[in-house]
Amino acid sequence: MDNLKSLILFWNHLAEGLEIPSKDRVVFTMRAKSEGLPFLCNELPRLGKALDSALITGEQPDYSVARFKTNKSGLPLFLGSLFAVIHNPNTSVEIAATYIKRVRQLTMLYYKLEVGYDTHTITKSITDFVSRDSRLIYCRDEYHISNVRRLVRRVLCNVNPFDIIPRHGSGAVSDKCQNQDKWHTFDYVPRLDAVFPYTDHFFYNVNHISEELEKLTEASIVEEPTSRLVTVPKDSRGPRIICCEPKELMYIQQGLMKILYDHIESFRLTKGYINFNDQTINQRLAKSASKDAGLATLDLSEASDRVSWDLIKEVFPSNWVRALSASRTRYIVLPDGNK
Numbered sequence: 001m002d003n004l005k006s007l008i009l010f011w012n013h014l015a016e017g018l019e020i021p022s023k024d025r026v027v028f029t030m031r032a033k034s035e036g037l038p039f040l041c042n043e044l045p046r047l048g049k050a051l052d053s054a055l056i057t058g059e060q061p062d063y064s065v066a067r068f069k070t071n072k073s074g075l076p077l078f079l080g081s082l083f084a085v086i087h088n089p090n091t092s093v094e095i096a097a098t099y100i101k102r103v104r105q106l107t108m109l110y111y112k113l114e115v116g117y118d119t120h121t122i123t124k125s126i127t128d129f130v131s132r133d134s135r136l137i138y139c140r141d142e143y144h145i146s147n148v149r150r151l152v153r154r155v156l157c158n159v160n161p162f163d164i165i166p167r168h169g170s171g172a173v174s175d176k177c178q179n180q181d182k183w184h185t186f187d188y189v190p191r192l193d194a195v196f197p198y199t200d201h202f203f204y205n206v207n208h209i210s211e212e213l214e215k216l217t218e219a220s221i222v223e224e225p226t227s228r229l230v231t232v233p234k235d236s237r238g239p240r241i242i243c244c245e246p247k248e249l250m251y252i253q254q255g256l257m258k259i260l261y262d263h264i265e266s267f268r269l270t271k272g273y274i275n276f277n278d279q280t281i282n283q284r285l286a287k288s289a290s291k292d293a294g295l296a297t298l299d300l301s302e303a304s305d306r307v308s309w310d311l312i313k314e315v316f317p318s319n320w321v322r323a324l325s326a327s328r329t330r331y332i333v334l335p336d337g338n339k
Contacts, residue, residue, distance in 0.1 A: 007040060008032045011109060018102050020079065027078050040110040041236030043067055047076060048107030051086070051100070061087065079103060114233040121238055122231055126334060129229070129241045129305060138310035149315040155270060156316070159263050161323035164255035166201050173247040174228040174333075182247050188219040189248050195326035196252050225249060226339065227329040241305070243332055252327040 008029055015025050031039050046066040054061035061074065068076045075083045085091050085099045117125075168182040177185065186202060198216055203209045209216075225246035234240035245253065261276045275281045289295035300306060309328075313321050331339050 004032070004036060007110065007113075011040075011106070014109070015106060018105070020102075020106070021081060024079055024081075037110075037113070037115060037236060041113050041115070044107045044109070045111040047078070048104050048111075051083075051103055051107075055100070079106065110236070112235045115236050117231070117239050125231060125238050125241060126229065129302075130334070132302060132305045136306060136308055138308040138314075145311075145314055151269075152315045153317050155264065155267050156320060159259060161256060161259070161320050162196070164252070164259050166196075166251045166255040167258070168247065168251055169254050171250075172230070172244045173250055174226065174244045175247065176244075177247055182251075184215075186215070186219060186248050186251075187222040187225065187246070188216065189222050189225055189246075191223075192248060192252065192326050195322060201252065201255075222246075222248075224331060225329060226331045226333050229332050229334050241302075243329070245329055249327050249329055256323060256327065 011028060011032070012025050015028070031043075035043070043066060047063065047068055050061060050063045050065050063070055063074060063076050066076070068078045070076055071080065073087075075087060082099045082103050086096055086103070091099075168179070170179060173182065186198075188198070192198075199209055202216075203212070225248065227243040227245045229241065229243050231239035232242055264270045264274050265276060265278075272281060273285075285295055286297070289297075312324060316324065333339055
């Protein structure tokens with residue numbers, strides 16, 4: 001309750017600074033107190049998204065998707081003075097932009113709010129993940145697959161996936177090993193060693209091998225390492241599902257990621273279009289697309305959960321398939337202990 005009170009106070013402070021009429025601040029406070037976080041995180045953003053949709057399509061705005069009363073013109077009574085200015089055909093572009101910014105600030109303020117999740121929400125997120133994975137089917141569309149295969153192999157034809165510099169990331173791993181310990185302990189995974197020999201990738205040089213050979217000879221043998229599924233805060237709609245990988249596989253995965261990132265960002269066909277480290281390029285493209293709709297972003301819900309291994313095998317070069325197969329996790333341990 002104290003947290004909700006702080007959120008209400010902050011919104012009102014922002015609204016007052018933006019010279020929002022007191023009647024709107026009263027309506028907000030009443031609904032926020034009676035409806036709680038669902039109003040802040042769901043209902044308000046729906047109003048903002050309705051405005052976005054109207055601006056993008058240029059069509060008559062439909063604010064019925066949001067649970068706010070409207071006037072005879074169909075404009076919301078809440079923040080009505082702002083919407084009236086925005087939808088007035090005589091309003092200058094500069095003034096309209098100012099009022100649009102205010103509406104978006106006030107309606108989208110808590111859209112990405114990280115909140116605690118109850119057991120039901122967490123359980124449903126995990127259940128949905130398992131369901132997506134079980135229904136994941138590789139639909140063969142030879143026309144599109146052949147085009148993707150041609151592009152991927154053209155980009156990666158001169159990139160050797162075995163010429164990598166492995167590294168440990170800063171994220172959590174499946175055995176809950178501390179970051180500082182990742183460099184000093186490892187399990188022995190035969191299928192990983194067959195493709196990325198431990199003596200070449202887990203030791204610096206011959207002297208290092210001779211000095212710490214017991215680490216390799218005494219390492220526990222793990223035929224099939226598993227990742228650990230966990231939930232982390234995302235936004236008010238529910239948690240994000242992630243998998244903590246075994247540190248031995250992640251060590252190689254990070255090396256593969258680095259060489260992929262560097263090459264894709266510098267290759268002539270993808271340079272300036274696919275970017276992982278410099279978001280200013282993406283921002284510039286998004287700004288350009290918002291003006292003339294010449295470009296579009298494809299956003300697939302739970303995209304990372306929908307990548308089929310069969311698809312990867314179809315479009316990647318054989319040497320990359322071998323490298324990715326050796327370093328991928330095939331099984332996940334759920335929070336209840338099931339795989």
